[in-house]
Amino acid sequence: MESEKSSHGANHHTNVACPFCGILCDDLEIGPSSEGLKVLKNGCVKSVAGFERKLVEPSPQVDGKDVSLDEAIAAAARLIRESHLPIFGGLATDVEGVRAIMALAEKGGGIVDHALSDAQYRNFKVLQTSGWVMTTLTEARNRADLFIIAGSDVHKLHPRFFERIVCNEASMFSDNPPKRTVVFLGEGLDQSAVKGNRIGEVLTLPVKTDRIGEVLDAMRALNKGATITGDNIGGLPRAAVEDLLERCKAASYGVVVWAPPSLSFANADLTVQAVSEFVKDINLTSRFAGLALGGNEGAVSAGAVCGWQSGFPLRVSFASGKPDYDSERYAMNRMLYAKESDLLLWLASFTPDLSPPDTDIPMILLGTPSIKPARTPKVYIPVGTPGIDHAGIMVRVDNVVSLPLRKLRNSTLPRAADVLEKIEAAL
Ligand code: SF4
Numbered sequence: 001m002e003s004e005k006s007s008h009g010a011n012h013h014t015n016v017a018c019p020f021c022g023i024l025c026d027d028l029e030i031g032p033s034s035e036g037l038k039v040l041k042n043g044c045v046k047s048v049a050g051f052e053r054k055l056v057e058p059s060p061q062v063d064g065k066d067v068s069l070d071e072a073i074a075a076a077a078r079l080i081r082e083s084h085l086p087i088f089g090g091l092a093t094d095v096e097g098v099r100a101i102m103a104l105a106e107k108g109g110g111i112v113d114h115a116l117s118d119a120q121y122r123n124f125k126v127l128q129t130s131g132w133v134m135t136t137l138t139e140a141r142n143r144a145d146l147f148i149i150a151g152s153d154v155h156k157l158h159p160r161f162f163e164r165i166v167c168n169e170a171s172m173f174s175d176n177p178p179k180r181t182v183v184f185l186g187e188g189l190d191q192s193a194v195k196g197n198r199i200g201e202v203l204t205l206p207v208k209t210d211r212i213g214e215v216l217d218a219m220r221a222l223n224k225g226a227t228i229t230g231d232n233i234g235g236l237p238r239a240a241v242e243d244l245l246e247r248c249k250a251a252s253y254g255v256v257v258w259a260p261p262s263l264s265f266a267n268a269d270l271t272v273q274a275v276s277e278f279v280k281d282i283n284l285t286s287r288f289a290g291l292a293l294g295g296n297e298g299a300v301s302a303g304a305v306c307g308w309q310s311g312f313p314l315r316v317s318f319a320s321g322k323p324d325y326d327s328e329r330y331a332m333n334r335m336l337y338a339k340e341s342d343l344l345l346w347l348a349s350f351t352p353d354l355s356p357p358d359t360d361i362p363m364i365l366l367g368t369p370s371i372k373p374a375r376t377p378k379v380y381i382p383v384g385t386p387g388i389d390h391a392g393i394m395v396r397v398d399n400v401v402s403l404p405l406r407k408l409r410n411s412t413l414p415r416a417a418d419v420l421e422k423i424e425a426a427l
Pocket residue numbers: 018019020021022023024025042043044045046047158159160161
């Protein structure tokens with residue numbers, strides 16, 4: 001998957017896939033600039049920050065001093081060999097990078113966990129305990145006539161979601177499809193991107209995020225014919241909730257969208273469960289589905305590879321020599337807090353913003369240049385970004401498509417997968 005150039009000239013790339021959030025838009029145009037790369041078309045604030053980040057190529061370091069890559073790899077291998085229980089965390093990389101860190105964790109007898117697992121587990125718990133009815137980005141884009149955005153600042157987390165999935169003027173089945181209704185269920189959600197000919201009504205129901213579950217549960221009850229007394233449901237007027245239920249029942253394809261990182265309050269998995277159960281009920285008489293976003297920093301690729309290689313979702317320990325899954329016991333932050341680990345390997349290859357947790361145990365940091373850990377790591381190896389410095393593959397947020405990433409510039413920054421394989425070989 002070397003760089004594909006267009007007729008515009010050398011270093012002008014079309015149909016580029018963007019790795020900087022989970023929806024992996026694959027229509028960007030990237031060209032050269034005096035400082036490196038420039039997003040020419042179909043960018044967003046996140047992709048511009050990622051692709052246009054200036055190339056810096058710092059040296060690997062041990063104890064804050066510049067060393068060769070081989071010396072840094074040897075030092076990392078020594079630390080893992082001497083560790084009783086290493087954590088392999090962050091996991092912000094492409095499929096090959098996750099494959100390599102899983103293999104290293106297996107050989108090193110450690111635990112794997114992604115930086116965004118806390119948010120992902122708001123979904124996993126529901127999927128594991130009661131199942132759900134979900135759709136894909138493509139299905140939602142082409143079929144939905146009602147979108148409910150549940151308590152999530154989708155535009156901030158995925159800046160082109162509305163443009164690509166909700167506001168598209170044509171669909172796979174019609175050049176002139178019917179207008180769509182978009183309901184924002186939550187407070188202070190950015191609605192600015194919901195515009196254009198495809199959009200019919202835009203409704204705002206300002207309910208506190210941690211009360212969305214109450215609204216959905218009430219709608220379920222009303223749908224089953226139950227009586228609910230009182231004029232206030234979850235902070236909303238009863239009439240607004242009844243109106244939303246009627247819209248859901250009348251929709252030919254409704255979609256409830258949420259992004260787990262936005263549901264950041266105690267027991268938020270119960271809100272995801274309320275959404276999920278509502279969707280199941282409405283689905284008995286109409287077509288309705290959920291669409292969970294998130295998946296930034298390679299979280300979906302990490303979860304997928306963990307499943308392929310260990311047979312379990314993330315939060316797996318190889319300490320016993322075989323994979324052992326426990327979503328609570330092997331939660332990285334809990335383990336660090338309880339001082340159950342004596343070494344952290346942190347991998348963050350997309351942005352310098354994914355800093356490792358502040359911990360006083362020794363750290364091996366494989367990171368994007370300019371990443372700023374709170375403490376000097378024992379070993380620091382700067383690595384390239386998939387989709388810019390090297391080719392790769394990532395799994396999209398809806399788990400149904402893997403997209404190829406291209407190498408867009410020449411850099412000396414190594415692939416995380418190559419570094420990890422060398423550390424494993426040196427163990
Ligand atoms: S919305 Fe996400 S995938 Fe699309 S261009 Fe922006 S950061 Fe990249």
